[in-house]
Amino acid sequence: MNVENTQVQMRKGILEFCILHIISRGEVYASDLIEELTAAKIIVVEGTLYPLLTRLRKAGLVDYKWVESTTGPPRKYYLMTTEGTEFLNKLDDTWKELVESTNKIINNK
Amino acid sequence: MNVENTQVQMRKGILEFCILHIISRGEVYASDLIEELTAAKIIVVEGTLYPLLTRLRKAGLVDYKWVESTTGPPRKYYLMTTEGTEFLNKLDDTWKELVESTNKIINNK
DNA sequence: TCAAGTACCTTGTTATGCAAGGTACTTTAG
DNA sequence: CTAAAGTACCTTGCATAACAAGGTACTTGA
Secondary structure: OOHHHHHHHHHHHHHHHHHHHHHHOOOEOHHHHHHHHHHOOOOOOHHHHHHHHHHHHHOOOEEEEEEOOOOOOOEEEEEEOHHHHHHHHHHHHHHHHHHHHHHHHHOOO | OOHHHHHHHHHHHHHHHHHHHHHHOOOEOHHHHHHHHHHOOOOOOHHHHHHHHHHHHHOOOEEEEEEOOOOOOOEEEEEEOHHHHHHHHHHHHHHHHHHHHHHHHHOOO
8 A cells, every 4th residue: 555546545536526627617628627626736648538538428517519620630528417416516525525524634633 | 316315425434533633632442433523423333443543554544442331341542653643743734735726616796 | 742730539447435235242121 | 241232443345437558430632
């Protein structure tokens, strides 16, 4: 057991939450997501992101549309569905509770 | 994909962190941990907790000692090792960064 | 025309939470 | 004395999901 692995575990569930948030602010494609997450120090690689986006789409939380690019192949731009927005609202509450619960435990010295 | 499952994912990596924190404050056994985590709204069941404690022990982060009980079978009381304390310090930093990163993303409207 | 860049996707591995079920010790009611 | 209830520890099998590594396909420019 090493620190890196535990850190990966800590980020796990948060990823989906952050990705939905970014998509909720406007249409983005995979590289936009990787860029913004990396800037916020949440590292994500393609092998994680693509299956995750596919899961979100199959679950009806996001949708996508093809957009031509002037600098390469076409891109899949993702956008929120009504269902996805409701889902994200619930996750907002879960996140607040999780931070509150965890801080309660780690500050209870 | 349902909200419950995503909520479980969000809690996943945090669990280990919270458990180490509780043990670092003093010797506890499994039921103490379940009680304190449940009070903080972090639900954990035996099938999750026992393998996790065994992993932490095998990794040398915690140790245990048997203590006789007056109300039933003997209990395994867990305590931190020096290595475990160092590990926990690193996780403290990771947690702070994770909260900061996530809040950065979800508040970037 | 072919190398480099961009973009999307898949396979196999590993980690881990959880449901369900099991073993064993102690106390108490009948 | 025995059986049931309570307490405590543990294991097996399953499902989920991040990640490493590798693959396909389109576009541009030298």
